[in-house]
Amino acid sequence: MPAAVPAVGLHSITKRFGDVIAVDSVDLEIADGEFFALLGPSGCGKTTTLRLIAGLEFPTTGSLRIFGDEVGTLPPNRRPVNTVFQNYALFPHMTAEENVAFGLRMRKTPKSEIEPRVRDAIALVHMEGMEQRRPDQLSGGQQQRVALARALVNSPKVLLLDEPLGALDLKLREAMQLELKALQREVGITFVFVTHDQGEALAMSDRIGVMDGGRLLQVGTPEEIYARPANRFVADFIGHANLLDGMVTGPDQVTLTNGITIAAPSDIQPGGRVAVSLRPEQAFLHSLGVAPGHHTSVDGRVEQVTYLGNALIYRVSFQWMHIDVRAENRPGRAPVSAGDEVTVSWEPSSVAVVQD
Amino acid sequence: MKGVTARPGSATAWALSGTAWLVYAFFYAPIVLLVIFSFSDDRNVGRWGGFTLSWYEQFIDHSQLQNSLWVSIRVALLSTAISVVLGTLAALALERFRFRGKRVFDALLYLPVIIPDVTMAVMMLLFFSEGIRIAEMLFGLDLTKGFTTITISHIAFNISFVSVVVRARLSGMNEQLEEAALDLYADRWRSFRYVTLPQIAPGIAGGALLALTLSLDDVVVTQFASGPGSTTLPVFVFGMIRRGVTPLINAVSVIMLAASIVLVILSIVTQRLRTGETGRTLGDRLRRRSDSSLMG
Numbered sequence: 001m002p003a004a005v006p007a008v009g010l011h012s013i014t015k016r017f018g019d020v021i022a023v024d025s026v027d028l029e030i031a032d033g034e035f036f037a038l039l040g041p042s043g044c045g046k047t048t049t050l051r052l053i054a055g056l057e058f059p060t061t062g063s064l065r066i067f068g069d070e071v072g073t074l075p076p077n078r079r080p081v082n083t084v085f086q087n088y089a090l091f092p093h094m095t096a097e098e099n100v101a102f103g104l105r106m107r108k109t110p111k112s113e114i115e116p117r118v119r120d121a122i123a124l125v126h127m128e129g130m131e132q133r134r135p136d137q138l139s140g141g142q143q144q145r146v147a148l149a150r151a152l153v154n155s156p157k158v159l160l161l162d163e164p165l166g167a168l169d170l171k172l173r174e175a176m177q178l179e180l181k182a183l184q185r186e187v188g189i190t191f192v193f194v195t196h197d198q199g200e201a202l203a204m205s206d207r208i209g210v211m212d213g214g215r216l217l218q219v220g221t222p223e224e225i226y227a228r229p230a231n232r233f234v235a236d237f238i239g240h241a242n243l244l245d246g247m248v249t250g251p252d253q254v255t256l257t258n259g260i261t262i263a264a265p266s267d268i269q270p271g272g273r274v275a276v277s278l279r280p281e282q283a284f285l286h287s288l289g290v291a292p293g294h295h296t297s298v299d300g301r302v303e304q305v306t307y308l309g310n311a312l313i314y315r316v317s318f319q320w321m322h323i324d325v326r327a328e329n330r331p332g333r334a335p336v337s338a339g340d341e342v343t344v345s346w347e348p349s350s351v352a353v354v355q356d
Numbered sequence: 357m358k359g360v361t362a363r364p365g366s367a368t369a370w371a372l373s374g375t376a377w378l379v380y381a382f383f384y385a386p387i388v389l390l391v392i393f394s395f396s397d398d399r400n401v402g403r404w405g406g407f408t409l410s411w412y413e414q415f416i417d418h419s420q421l422q423n424s425l426w427v428s429i430r431v432a433l434l435s436t437a438i439s440v441v442l443g444t445l446a447a448l449a450l451e452r453f454r455f456r457g458k459r460v461f462d463a464l465l466y467l468p469v470i471i472p473d474v475t476m477a478v479m480m481l482l483f484f485s486e487g488i489r490i491a492e493m494l495f496g497l498d499l500t501k502g503f504t505t506i507t508i509s510h511i512a513f514n515i516s517f518v519s520v521v522v523r524a525r526l527s528g529m530n531e532q533l534e535e536a537a538l539d540l541y542a543d544r545w546r547s548f549r550y551v552t553l554p555q556i557a558p559g560i561a562g563g564a565l566l567a568l569t570l571s572l573d574d575v576v577v578t579q580f581a582s583g584p585g586s587t588t589l590p591v592f593v594f595g596m597i598r599r600g601v602t603p604l605i606n607a608v609s610v611i612m613l614a615a616s617i618v619l620v621i622l623s624i625v626t627q628r629l630r631t632g633e634t635g636r637t638l639g640d641r642l643r644r645r646s647d648s649s650l651m652g
Contacts, residue, residue: 103540
């Protein structure tokens with residue numbers, strides 16, 4: 001939870017480009033030392049939000065504070081933040097070392113101080129021996145390390161990362177996820193990073209802010225966002241979810257559009273149109289009629305079985321709706337094939353009721 | 357670039373090398389002839405009358421030729437310097453900023469590239485004669501056409517060419533680099549000085565060379581902008597031809613040719629020097645590319 005003085009505080013921040021509202025009255029506080037992800041599909045305003053913090057855009061209205069200081073109207077060179085750009089934006093006419101030293105030089109740091117700090121930053125990202133290379137002589141992963149060193153060498157109070165892993169291939173991306181996380185713990189600086197990859201956000205962040213259409217829809221820990229999505233968009237965007245449309249018909253009770261009534265705890269008033277979100281791995285598959293008593297269960301027919309290697313996805317249809325059930329591929333698994341009559345069950349607490 | 361190599365000795369190989377030699381002959385035979393006949397001891401340009409250096413001696417003694425050569429060089433250097441600054445600024449304005457009337461400015465800027473030299477020349481003639489009349493009327497200044505008017509007219513068309521070349525380079529540059537510089541505590545000026553300028557330097561150098569060449573070559577516009585006192589070498593030579601061609605023209609041409617070759621070598625040498633000092637330049641990059649295409 002945010003500490004007394006948040007590292008970054010956005011209060012009713014709105015950014016318009018002509019008629020387009022890129023960021024729509026966003027309120028957000030990011031705590032000191034936090035690894036915070038801004039997550040959303042492309043065009044959701046997450047990059048604009050990051051650019052607002054960096055000073056590369058100025059808010060149309062609202063207040064923007066960094067450690068309590070209002071910075072909304074300051075140019076980027078007067079903010080205590082540094083950015084790792086999407087395609088790194090390393091200066092092509094400078095060596096790796098010169099790139100890293102650039103910020104210190106611009107701030108007129110004494111030469112005697114520049115040298116050790118640049119050396120430390122390069123060591124921090126494990127790029128020793130590459131100091132004299134130019135960006136086009138470095139691989140994508142190495143360029144990304146130089147970009148990190150170039151930002152971190154200035155000891156910013158907040159480090160901003162715009163899709164930092166987007167340009168890397170899958171294997172390297174996974175390795176860099178862990179490394180970035182470790183790096184953040186090591187330097188203890190607040191990291192704010194933008195991504196459209198929900199897996200990346202879940203794996204790396206302390207907290208996630210989900211954005212769509214310029215609005216911040218939900219802020220929470222990965223667990224909160226995944227288990228208790230605030231609305232249909234978040235439930236659908238994060239991971240995979242079965243979304244069953246229905247209406248609240250009583251306390252902790254939802255009647256689905258196909259007439260089936262199930263238990264689903266929520267504090268939404270009866271009559272509200274909702275969707276019941278159920279994660280495929282929270283649902284269990286049983287032989288017809290055999291389900292744990294305390295579970296909610298529905299009977300249906302297996303429509304399709306998808307083999308994933310480590311798991312299987314069973315699509316079970318019941319009265320014009322269907323639920324995907326995910327089962328780990330473990331030994332002793334009873335063979336189920338398309339056409340089998342089955343019962344699907346889940347703990348009542350594992351569903352979330354979301355509004356549109 | 358992947359190429360198919362013709363089998364040595366095959367008809368294709370012969371045809372290819374034949375074409376290459378033909379093209380070279382087309383380029384260089386006139387130059388060789390020009391050089392040879394500049395040493396010919398005969399008043400008739402096309403007839404060989406034995407070896408002599410007298411045409412070069414005449415050139416050195418010819419004070420009007422000397423004078424026009426100096427005018428040419430001064431006009432070229434000054435108009436290049438000014439048009440490089442103005443052209444680069446125009447390119448920056450068009451590539452980096454949004455302002456009222458940008459499209460109109462954009463279109464107008466390239467007008468001198470498109471309109472015929474003669475039109476430009478007549479425009480300049482009118483402009484200067486009116487300008488001089490008005491200056492005399494209002495301020496009592498006694499101006500005549502000459503060095504200043506030639507330089508102004510050269511600047512007028514060179515700005516367009518410089519800004520075209522610089523803009524091409526600017527539009528190829530990643531704009532995020534400037535943002536990165538700002539993010540790394542550079543102000544606008546230092547972001548330009550340390551990031552933008554080194555990135556577009558090859559474009560500026562290319563634009564400057566183009567401007568220099570265009571200025572040294574120009575006959576039509578200069579003819580209309582020059583006055584009785586001073587004129588540039590090409591215009592003077594053009595006038596000489598009308599009075600009768602002697603190998604003196606050849607000698608003058610050879611000297612101009614030698615000067616432009618020196619210019620080209622100089623530009624290559626400076627690029628090499630820069631390579632040694634700060635790494636790679638445009639020429640170096642081109643060389644690397646051709647190396648890798650040879651290996652690939």
